[in-house]
Amino acid sequence: MLDATDLAAIRLTLELAALSTAILLVLCTPLAWWLATTPSRWKAPIDAVVALPLVLPPTVLGFYLLVAMGPEGPIGRFTTALGLGTLPFTFAGLVVGSVIYSLPFVVQPLRQAFAAVGRRPLEVAATLRAGPWDSFFSVVLPLARPGFVTAAVLGFAHTVGEFGVVLMIGGNIPERTRVVSVQIYDHVEALEYAQAHWLAGGMVAFSFIVLLLLYSSRRLRPGWS
């Protein structure tokens, strides 16, 4: 059965996923809106950068983060100058990693939702003398709500399943950076297959239920271009 270290890993994973998802929703809303509406020629390169975490091996992402956030790296120098020290081996470091890792999973559904809302409701709102901010918050956001739910669920679930990035920058510290996926990996390496099965089975069940809810709700379809 699950022991205290397993439960600590589960709690840490849920905290990491919740915080990363909240940050992603705030960051990705303007980004997705811009991508959905801009005619700019910067759109394609930004699109490509946003999609990179989808195709890069997470260990590659993790290794670059380890170097970039280290004392010699650009991010590391910046955080040290701010008096924060370096980010690897900290919970904050995992949050930074998770935000990058799950970025496309939050941006894409939002962008689909914004594109589906289209320009018409905004034009109507403008004729009724709503300012751009007002019309965004009182017209676009409510119409795009299913996209937000999809983005939050996908971002959360994807972060729960994160492994390679955490492996590279975490350092496996109990209650700080030891998440469920790393705990499963340790159980397997230590030949503790029974405990590995409990945790891994739980992960499979969790992921399946999340996706089942997502796909069975008629109003929430994961949107992918």
Added chain:
Amino acid sequence: MLLRLLAAVLAAICLPLSVPVHAAEVQVAVASNFLAPMQRIAAAFERDTGHRARLASGATGKFYAQIRNGAPFEVLLAADETTPARLEAEGRAVAGTRFTYAIGRLVLWSPRAEYVDAEGAILRRGGFAHLAVANPRTAPYGAAAAQVLAALGLGDALAARLVTGENIGQTYQFVASGNAELGFVALSQVMADGKLAGGSAWPVPDELYLPIRQDAVLLERGADNPAAAALLDYLRGDAARALIGGYGYRF
């Protein structure tokens, strides 16, 4: 004329077959810490015998799980002695083929020159935020590092500063990238041709930890492969031993 041409054609066909008639390939699973020396040994092995060794590197525990589930490895060069023994007991390795090909040594290392002193006193002095070790539960070098800290009576004092790599390769990465100021790594990772490749180090005295015996074993799949047997013989030979010793291993 025609006969002579026929003979020439026959000779041309048969000649390439006659030279490496006994050359074969062998699939080798090699522990991460031994990959660098093994790559050089494999090149020498091919040059001397004509056989080819194909290497896959990784964690011993993972190889164990893969071999139990039918991975196509013919020889295992483990980072410990328990895994080959277990495979033999389970009938997945050929009985009587196990031997210690190298004894690993632990070193406290930093990429910074003159940071780690020759007595390892820095561990008591402190002044660092992170000390990297490999996972003691899954990596033999991690278990050795835990023994050293316990022997020095520093286990509890340094527990909060430990960062754990999944294997010795990752532990080295933590230190080499500067994220951890120092760490316990394999001597073979920081040594080449008998010299420290860079930084500063304290080679941990042998009495502070149990010897890290790394055993090789012939797996069931390689039982009938002459290249597999040849490779195990070659590992015991002088050419291989000279290379292995240059990386700081003992026998």
